[in-house]
Amino acid sequence: MQPRSARITGWGMYAPMGVLSNADLERLVDTSDEWIVTRTGIRERRVAAPHETTATLAAIAAKRAIAVAGLDPDEIEMILVATLSPDYPMPSTAALVKEAIGNTRAAAMDVAAACSGFVYGYATGHAMVSSGMYRHVLVIGAELLTRFLDFGDRNTCILFGDGAGAVVISASDDPGGGMLGMELTTDPDGAYMIWLPSGGSKSPPSVETIARREHYIRMEGKETYRYATRTLASSALAAIQRAGLTADEIALFIPHQANLRIIESVAKGLGLSMDRFYVNVDRYGNTSAASVPIALAEAVDSGRVKVGDRIVFVAFGAGFTSGASVVEWTADPALGRRADSVVPAASVRAPVDWDSVDPMPARLAAVLNSRNGPAVPLDDVVPGEPEHAHREVPA
Numbered sequence: 426m427q428p429r430s431a432r433i434t435g436w437g438m439y440a441p442m443g444v445l446s447n448a449d450l451e452r453l454v455d456t457s458d459e460w461i462v463t464r465t466g467i468r469e470r471r472v473a474a475p476h477e478t479t480a481t482l483a484a485i486a487a488k489r490a491i492a493v494a495g496l497d498p499d500e501i502e503m504i505l506v507a508t509l510s511p512d513y514p515m516p517s518t519a520a521l522v523k524e525a526i527g528n529t530r531a532a533a534m535d536v537a538a539a540c541s542g543f544v545y546g547y548a549t550g551h552a553m554v555s556s557g558m559y560r561h562v563l564v565i566g567a568e569l570l571t572r573f574l575d576f577g578d579r580n581t582c583i584l585f586g587d588g589a590g591a592v593v594i595s596a597s598d599d600p601g602g603g604m605l606g607m608e609l610t611t612d613p614d615g616a617y618m619i620w621l622p623s624g625g626s627k628s629p630p631s632v633e634t635i636a637r638r639e640h641y642i643r644m645e646g647k648e649t650y651r652y653a654t655r656t657l658a659s660s661a662l663a664a665i666q667r668a669g670l671t672a673d674e675i676a677l678f679i680p681h682q683a684n685l686r687i688i689e690s691v692a693k694g695l696g697l698s699m700d701r702f703y704v705n706v707d708r709y710g711n712t713s714a715a716s717v718p719i720a721l722a723e724a725v726d727s728g729r730v731k732v733g734d735r736i737v738f739v740a741f742g743a744g745f746t747s748g749a750s751v752v753e754w755t756a757d758p759a760l761g762r763r764a765d766s767v768v769p770a771a772s773v774r775a776p777v778d779w780d781s782v783d784p785m786p787a788r789l790a791a792v793l794n795s796r797n798g799p800a801v802p803l804d805d806v807v808p809g810e811p812e813h814a815h816r817e818v819p820a
């Protein structure tokens with residue numbers, strides 16, 4: 426195996442059409458738009474339709490990233506899906522995505538590092554390509570969190586949403602570019618700060634665990650907030666130092682989109698203004714492992730990233746995990762237009778003799794179905810962000 430340089434050649438995202446606004450949440454729990462916006466910056470999040478699963482969201486984002494890379498799906502040799510909301514405990518969601526995108530040759534596996542999952546998956550995929558093991562690796566972050574939320578718990582149900590983002594990492598004979606430095610950490614002291622108790626070997630699902638509502642995400646918000654603000658800054662700085670750079674030399678940070686206040690406090694801690702941070706938490710909420718690749722695809726497609734820019738992916742999540750990568754961007758951002766030709770649909774084969782029960786949480790379905798027509802997604806409303814530039818049509 427010959428070491429090569431490993432660069433991002435494709436990117437793509439998919440957010441389901443369903444929109445759940447703060448006004449909708451006011452009808453589910455004792456909360457207010459004002460409270461949610463002030464404490465989190467979130468205005469709305471997306472909700473997958475009943476026929477969608479984590480694998481179908483992942484497959485659409487993946488097809489877009491593969492189209493941008495100008496590859497045939499069969500040229501992908503490894504598929505990594507970072508997720509905490511897999512279709513099933515087994516098989517892996519990555520195996521289902523492989524079939525859904527029409528790939529016949531790749532190895533496929535999931536990455537479990539919660540909201541840091543994409544950053545962990547990117548580091549893994551980068552190592553596989555730069556070592557010479559594979560030429561093209563697909564790394565996806567995909568989540569369908571609305572199926573794991575207690576829509577009676579105002580502490581958690583306001584925060585999370587559904588979506589997927591993906592990148593293709595390809596070997597290159599040109600030197601440089603790609604990952605310049607990285608940092609990954611895991612701190613089990615925080616193991617039960619964000620937690621889904623039931624479904625594993627410690628607490629298999631049963632009538633009793635369901636009655637105890639242990640099949641839903643639980644979270645200690647304040648502790649998580651404190652950890653997040655500390656670790657996002659320290660992980661980003663460690664990766665930047667390993668790259669031999671200073672924070673000032675980073676053109677754009679693509680942080681995990683958990684809470685606008687957390688991102689603002691990291692910016693302040695690093696002595697940088699908010700225009701160096703890509704923010705879309707207002708429109709998608711926290712999409713866990715999908716948040717960094719969704720933000721990356723939007724940032725590149727809207728002209729916020731140029732060839733030669735040094736950018737930083739940085740995330741934290743359950744575990745507690747955290748991770749950061751410094752990346753030198755090498756791909757022509759205009760190639761993002763190639764994703765527009767991909768039809769936003771994917772199907773994952775189910776066994777012929779089995780069908781799931783309706784997967785939509787009943788309380789959520791009741792609110793969505795009682796509205797007068799579908800909600801229309803908001804435009805980007807985070808103050809202080811530069812206007813999106815228009816993309817050039819690629820040659």
Ligand SMILES: CC(C)(COP(=O)(O)OP(=O)(O)OC[C@H]1O[C@@H](n2cnc3c(N)ncnc32)[C@H](O)[C@@H]1OP(=O)(O)O)[C@@H](O)C(=O)NCCC(=O)NCCS
Nearest residue numbers: 455456457460464540579580583646647649650683684742
């Ligand atoms: C969850 C979070 C927004 C809560 O904000 P906060 O300022 O810490 O709020 P607190 O938890 O102190 O709650 C303050 C009050 O608001 C109430 N509250 C909590 N959720 C509420 C909601 N959705 N609507 C209205 N009030 C709410 C609390 O019950 C509390 O009331 P009390 O003072 O009468 O007890 C914040 O802690 C956070 O973002 N934490 C990190 C979460 C995260 O990023 N998780 C994902 C990690 S990947």
